[in-house]
Amino acid sequence: MKNFDWITPATAKEAVEACTAGRTFMGGGTDLVTLMKAGLVEPAGLVSLSRVTGLDAIAEDGEGLMLGARVTLAALAENTAVARRAPAVADSARNTATPLVRNRATVGGNLCQRPRCWYFRHPDYKCSKKGGDTCYAIEGENKYHAIFENTTCNIVHPSNLGPAFMAHDAELVILGPKGERKLSIHEFWVRPEEDMKTEIALDAGELITRVDLKPMPARTGSAFEEVNEKQSFDWGLVAAAVRLTLDGDKAADVRIILGAVAPVPLRHAEAEKALTGRVPDEKAALAAAEKAVEGATPLRDNHYKIAMLKACVKNAILMAAARARKAGG
Amino acid sequence: MATEDKKVKLVLGFAGAREEVEITIPDEEPVPWDLTTQFSVVGGKHPRSDAQAKVTGRAKYTHDINLPGMLFGGFARSPHAAAEIVAIDTSAAEKIDGVKAVIPMQQERVRYAGQPVAALAATTRQALAAGIAAVKVEWKPLPHAARIEDAMREGAPVVHKNQQSNVTGSGRARNDERVVAELGSSHKVVKATARTQVQTHSCLETHGTVAQWKGDDLTIWTSTQATFGVRSQVADALRIDESKVTVLCDFMGGGFGSKFGAGYFTAIAARLAQMAGAPVKIMFDRREEHTDTGNRPDSIQEMELGVSADGKLGPYSVKLTGTPGIGRGAGAANPMIYDFPRELRAVSQTEVATNAGQQAAMRAPGHPQGSFALETILDLAAEAIGMDPLEFRIKNDSNPVRLAQYEEGARRIGWKNRRKNGSATGRLRRGLGVASGTWGGLGGPSAEVDCRIFKDGSVQVRNGSQDIGTGTKTVMAVVAAEELGLPLEKVRPFMGDTNDPVGPASGGSTTAPSIAPAARQAAYLAGRELKALVAKHLGVDAAKLLMKNGRVSTAEGKGLSFEDACRLISTGEIRARGKRRSNFKTFRGGVAGCQFAEVEVDCDYGLVRVVRIIALQDAGIIVNRLQAESQVNGGVIQGLAYALHEERVMDRQLGHQMNANFEMYKIPGMKDMPEIECVLYDVANGGNNTSVCGIGEPTCIPTASAIAGAIHNALGVRVLSLPMTPDKVLAALATKGAGK
């Protein structure tokens, strides 16, 4: 690891001002430090968000929930307002990694973390993401890689919060050198075909300060389901975030987002359509889940993800539906 | 000194089967403990003597040694799995600010990714990294085969220069023809090919050494399983006298077989220190630890077994294949344990060289992999003849201890409620499995222990080998406290300094059974000296004196407190040396164990949750129940990790290990833990004066097999390959669906 400056600004504005060329923001550091140790990034300075005021608040009002970018996953998982108003988000935070990681990891860092692809992370592989000319996962050891949208690059996006935020139409509040802007979470992700070097639509020096979640309509439920090989300290093999509103006993306004199966979290319109207007029971859930895995392009070692994802989507739908039934309104 | 032999009668065996034997022992040996011995300290639950030092961080591991002026040492390593070194130039590295010494490790070619090519020492880690980056190597990359499948292929690149093929082996098995013929006439024949993965030792404390010279004297702090082995190997490598080398290992963070030797890095650290005129510390990072310190070989085990209608094991043919990487030795212990007719076994063994770090002994070498295959074929055979798998085992196992364990284990796990294979339905399905293990672990010479009794009544026991976290130190203290009739706190144990008496390398679960008898004898001899003083002082017969409850007195109570007795010491201290002698002839077998597993499989996701493991194990006379249980827990946990998670993944393209870290090399955590019920059997084996037997290795043998059996029971299909990850479980479930 190279030497670097350590800067601890007190306000978001100062943080952005300090984050000039070669420097980068640090939330909990759980991803950034591993990237630095692997030599994948060599920032000249770290602008720590640890002392920035206002970034660690979870606020609630008629407009919805406002999550500071430095809120930890542990805080998200424990917060009752989050559990009530965005259950999928609480699920996703609760499922992530270990208590140790969750106590450090932040909302902003979770969205901006880099992929865990072992070729990308290995110093001796110059893959297309690192300016090389191939994706080693295509021929190589690809058990954990993508099964959708995976022709040029086979990373899966690791963020748990991503799909959950998508289920709740989150809006990111971003402060940059040119001022503040808002960006829908749906517009946040960048596919390898658009830009191989990044996964997210943040410009250099831009800071996420907040994530806003609109209030859920009545009789709405959401859920996040993830499958891990082991239950402590592991990455998702597949994940699904689902939200639906009950219209009578039928599902309406359905969102189905797939995680850990493509270079970006995937919102699946076809699967959503398959569920819309149907009673979200086991059969309908399975039908939608089947739609969700249609057209998968698995690699040699990850065919299993199809069956697993199907079950995962089904279970997430059933959980969201159960919560919708319980929800007031 | 009287050296007459004495005849003693012992009651050996265990609660389920006792036998009386008479043996002759030398006069300076205490009478061996047996089933009639009344213990006051032995067999209790004692926290380890260094528990507090460990949990408070006061315990200093090699990692924690930081000397004034110390340099950081490390290695430039090969980025290629196979390559010729056309030229190596370290001149630029030598010029880097802070780099103090560079040693090119002359090699014409490298045979695995991560092989070291040059060693450096520098004032800071940053300077070291810069120095490593500045080592210029001109490579001529060669074709490679880093995975066993690739290396076995026709026309595969050959790993060893002098070999025609990567595949070498015993060829045809003895008894082959006869076994083939007998298989033809068996009632039922079952066939299966089981596979196990490469497992790395994954020691929490990585390999490493700190080397410091003072004049001609060399001190080595190292994380090792063999302090004395390191001393002689380092002296040999540096061509200096052993008398000039001191090896220290106060605390040690896991070895599992991989820290049996000095490792190339230890002599290198000493050389770098010599060149730079400053102490040098080399500690491997996690990637180096995974790729360059050894591993448990993988295995492909092709089996054919004939069984009789009444469930007797018949002809058995096994073809074993495994890769030792660039090293040698990749056998699996198969068959073992059960009563296979000796002349009807045909075992052949093949080794496949690969471009990967070499294998090293790992916790019960060969056994977990052998067990997984063996217990698989047993379960399949039981299923084929419609017999309960436990009943089938009982029919084919004559070990009296294990027969008792089967009964007890079955009772505890609720075996009688076990359902037929595959009869569970729904998303979550439960199943039960059973498997066995065997091991030796009786120990032997040479081990010596000093027992020192001071005038103030305090006591030390000292041995120069290492406590690798298994609790040997505490075992020494318990044994000595028992012998001297003292509470455990009165005896302070010391290990990990080669200036103390010699001891064994920690391998084969032999450390405690080698050292404990020496510790007991040392305490016995020291106690005898103390008794002589008391006898003289009080005018009683020394032979009538007992050491019990902190007193040295006759059965009638005439005597002194231990403290008062010690005031009679005029020479400063009593110091006696105990020596481990060869095992007595009455020794009965090794250790026996078996484990029962209950699992719950989530059929939506192919996820296996181990609900419960009942681990039944004997280990001679149990010295410290708490530590013995801790060894069992550790074995079960490592076995569970082997069953479900751990696997070295080598890339077929460039030949690197893709998961040389703890993120993708998966070690289970708290939430993955089952309830572990540990049932210990005290067996007086009579092999030595304490009947202590090793327990470190045997407990990791049957776990994966029992879990596999339980999955089989839950699903009605066998997962034939480790680790049994969701992808494989889902695939197995899919074949079942297809068959219906």
Ligand SMILES: Cc1cc2nc3c(=O)[nH]c(=O)nc-3n(C[C@H](O)[C@H](O)[C@H](O)COP(=O)(O)OP(=O)(O)OC[C@H]3O[C@@H](n4cnc5c(N)ncnc54)[C@H](O)[C@@H]3O)c2cc1C
């Ligand atoms: C064993 C393990 C398992 C894990 N499993 C999961 C999992 O299943 N699902 C999952 O989602 N995650 C998982 N994680 C990852 C973990 O959630 C992330 O590492 C964490 O969320 C990153 O947050 P951080 O605050 O530590 O980010 P940092 O490491 O501090 O930063 C990561 C990146 O985000 C940038 N950044 C941080 N904050 C901001 C901000 N406010 N604005 C702009 N840029 C910012 C940094 O510059 C950096 O590039 C796992 C981690 C481990 C170690």
